[in-house]
Amino acid sequence: MNNKPERVVETLKSIPGYLKPFQKAFPGSKDPITFDNMALAIEVFEATLTTPDSRFDRFLKGDRKALASNEKEGLKLFMSKGCTVCHNGVNVGGAGYFPFGVKEVPAADVRPADDFGRFKVTNTAGDKYVFKSPSLRNIELTPPYFHSGKVWKLEDAVKIMGSSQIGVTLDHEESLKIVAFLKTMNGKQPSVTYPILPPNSDSTPKPLLK
Numbered sequence: 001m002n003n004k005p006e007r008v009v010e011t012l013k014s015i016p017g018y019l020k021p022f023q024k025a026f027p028g029s030k031d032p033i034t035f036d037n038m039a040l041a042i043e044v045f046e047a048t049l050t051t052p053d054s055r056f057d058r059f060l061k062g063d064r065k066a067l068a069s070n071e072k073e074g075l076k077l078f079m080s081k082g083c084t085v086c087h088n089g090v091n092v093g094g095a096g097y098f099p100f101g102v103k104e105v106p107a108a109d110v111r112p113a114d115d116f117g118r119f120k121v122t123n124t125a126g127d128k129y130v131f132k133s134p135s136l137r138n139i140e141l142t143p144p145y146f147h148s149g150k151v152w153k154l155e156d157a158v159k160i161m162g163s164s165q166i167g168v169t170l171d172h173e174e175s176l177k178i179v180a181f182l183k184t185m186n187g188k189q190p191s192v193t194y195p196i197l198p199p200n201s202d203s204t205p206k207p208l209l210k
């Protein structure tokens, strides 16, 4: 966010309206406005942004009618084709890093040659083109897909996954069924009330302009 830890703390401390809420959130702390407390506050807020009670969740809880038959067939394909190797767990993804292009290198616009993914962080040759397998919850609501943001149709994303990650060509019917299943993972969206932020003081650092 074009900022530095010390500046974040300096900014928060310069705004009188932040002191009380920080004292309230971190009782007993002599100096509650710290970088770590700021991060913790954002983290616990983000932890509330869950989207439970999708039709798939209801199905898992035993409501067999929560999914239509083509969606159930899509779920079967999702499991039998091996999508669950990388997209699994409570978020149906997000739990690990995997190469994008296990079986076949995706087209250059879908996986740009100069986007090395995790390699940029670890500098380890084996991490070239390695990305986090994203959660597939709410996937219908979050196009465009992949890091390149070049794929807008969910069916196209599913077909690309088939060829690049598991080395199979999914036909139109199979990919439509998988898409139908994926769309059952739209959950109840959180409602967020935006706070009115406390005003700056004269000593509040101004944004750094390039």
Ligand code: HEC
Binding pocket: 078, 081, 082, 083, 084, 085, 086, 087, 097, 098, 099, 100, 102, 130, 131, 132, 133, 134, 135, 136, 139, 142, 144, 145, 146, 147, 148, 157, 158, 161, 162, 165, 166, 178
């Ligand atoms: C070997 C691991 C692996 C397998 C198997 C796999 N995926 Fe993925 N999937 C990934 C990774 C890694 C990405 C992220 C690529 C990127 O962001 O550029 C991804 C991205 C996606 C996306 C786009 C998500 C987004 O928010 O942009 C969809 C949809 C998807 N996978 C569905 C599937 C389906 C359906 C299957 C089975 C046919 C499958 N995946 C199999 C690892 C895998």
